[in-house]
Amino acid sequence: MANCSMEELRTPVYLIDEAALIRNLEILQGVQQRTGCHILLAQKAFSMFRVYPLIAHYLSGATASGLYEARLAHEELGGENHVFCPAYTDAEMAELCKICDHISFNSLRQLEHHRPVWQAAGVSVGLRVNPEHSTQEGHAIYDPCAPCSRLGIPHAALGDILPEGVEGLHFHTLCEQDAAPLVETFEAFEKKFGQFLHGLRWLNLGGGHHITRKGYDLAALEALIRRIRETYGVEVYLEPGEAIALNSGTLITTVMDVVENGMPILILDASAACHMPDVLEMPYRPPLYGAGEPGEKAVTCRLGARTCLAGDVIGDYSFDEMPKIGDRLVFGDMAIYSMVKNNTFNGMPLPDIALRRRDGSCEMVRRFGYEDFKGRLS
Numbered sequence: 001m002a003n004c005s006m007e008e009l010r011t012p013v014y015l016i017d018e019a020a021l022i023r024n025l026e027i028l029q030g031v032q033q034r035t036g037c038h039i040l041l042a043q044k045a046f047s048m049f050r051v052y053p054l055i056a057h058y059l060s061g062a063t064a065s066g067l068y069e070a071r072l073a074h075e076e077l078g079g080e081n082h083v084f085c086p087a088y089t090d091a092e093m094a095e096l097c098k099i100c101d102h103i104s105f106n107s108l109r110q111l112e113h114h115r116p117v118w119q120a121a122g123v124s125v126g127l128r129v130n131p132e133h134s135t136q137e138g139h140a141i142y143d144p145c146a147p148c149s150r151l152g153i154p155h156a157a158l159g160d161i162l163p164e165g166v167e168g169l170h171f172h173t174l175c176e177q178d179a180a181p182l183v184e185t186f187e188a189f190e191k192k193f194g195q196f197l198h199g200l201r202w203l204n205l206g207g208g209h210h211i212t213r214k215g216y217d218l219a220a221l222e223a224l225i226r227r228i229r230e231t232y233g234v235e236v237y238l239e240p241g242e243a244i245a246l247n248s249g250t251l252i253t254t255v256m257d258v259v260e261n262g263m264p265i266l267i268l269d270a271s272a273a274c275h276m277p278d279v280l281e282m283p284y285r286p287p288l289y290g291a292g293e294p295g296e297k298a299v300t301c302r303l304g305a306r307t308c309l310a311g312d313v314i315g316d317y318s319f320d321e322m323p324k325i326g327d328r329l330v331f332g333d334m335a336i337y338s339m340v341k342n343n344t345f346n347g348m349p350l351p352d353i354a355l356r357r358r359d360g361s362c363e364m365v366r367r368f369g370y371e372d373f374k375g376r377l378s
Ligand SMILES: Cc1ncc(COP(=O)(O)O)c(C=O)c1O
Pocket: 042, 044, 045, 084, 172, 174, 175, 176, 206, 207, 208, 209, 239, 240, 241, 242, 243
């Protein structure tokens, strides 16, 4: 792949920062080394496989949400290959059993339906259970323990003994949380499912652990992992996505026009709907370098996209001086849940993907064009 100077980058572009990734990976590796747990990359958050060899150096492997992510990890990352999906087709199960070592099921029916295939393949299978203990407020969309959730088997639906062949349990309930909600959730899980753990091989604590953010309580996480391993003799897995590439990338965009309607509105070549959909789905306000809260600095502008969607607005930000057409704006924390969710609504070009290496040089990893838009449509 071609080297390029920072000035040569055309926008919009995701610029991933290898040094920041390494900082995160070193923290995660430290947790593995001190506790003996296994940490997997949840590819749903970050699948930029150009850096998979780097990730493979630090982590135990990857987890997938289905066949395509599982194939990607098999081809590009190596290491342990786990998968969880609420339902698998027969064709997918046949493929998954060739490339995965751990498969988690979301129902007893799915487990039994696919039994002949996974049993013959000798894959380690587990069940995702639902601890029915919410520790999140506000984002029901991200809460697998919300009422009537389809994710994870509730205690009442499991029965008194685990089906033959089940070697592990899996739960995922957190979203961008610290260790205390995990400890609390484990205690709720333990009351309901603890008796099953003796004799199992592994327990997967899912993702949502913001391990690499400043101030995360590493000691509490590590104490919990040690306690689980000592009490139950199981291998402990964590599968964070965000924590691996937290604050490890930016989205650079250019101001294309400025319109006025009650306030100055900047028209950017990046779109919330196409390039940072979590801004609208979570919703959240992405950090913008050099900008402040509305009213904090001299001029406040609304930042919007050049799509037709009226709500394709990234947010209101203030600046020391009025931004000009041609200026570049840099959004922070854009490595996670961005590239993996991109779309070409309105025929918007996909942002290029570049990598700033540790030594400061820049590698153009992928440029997208018209063919990437057209190729998915007929
Ligand atoms: C089953 C499972 N594992 C892991 C993750 C990764 O979560 P995060 O990126 O918040 O760490 C998710 C996120 O939705 C998930 O559903």
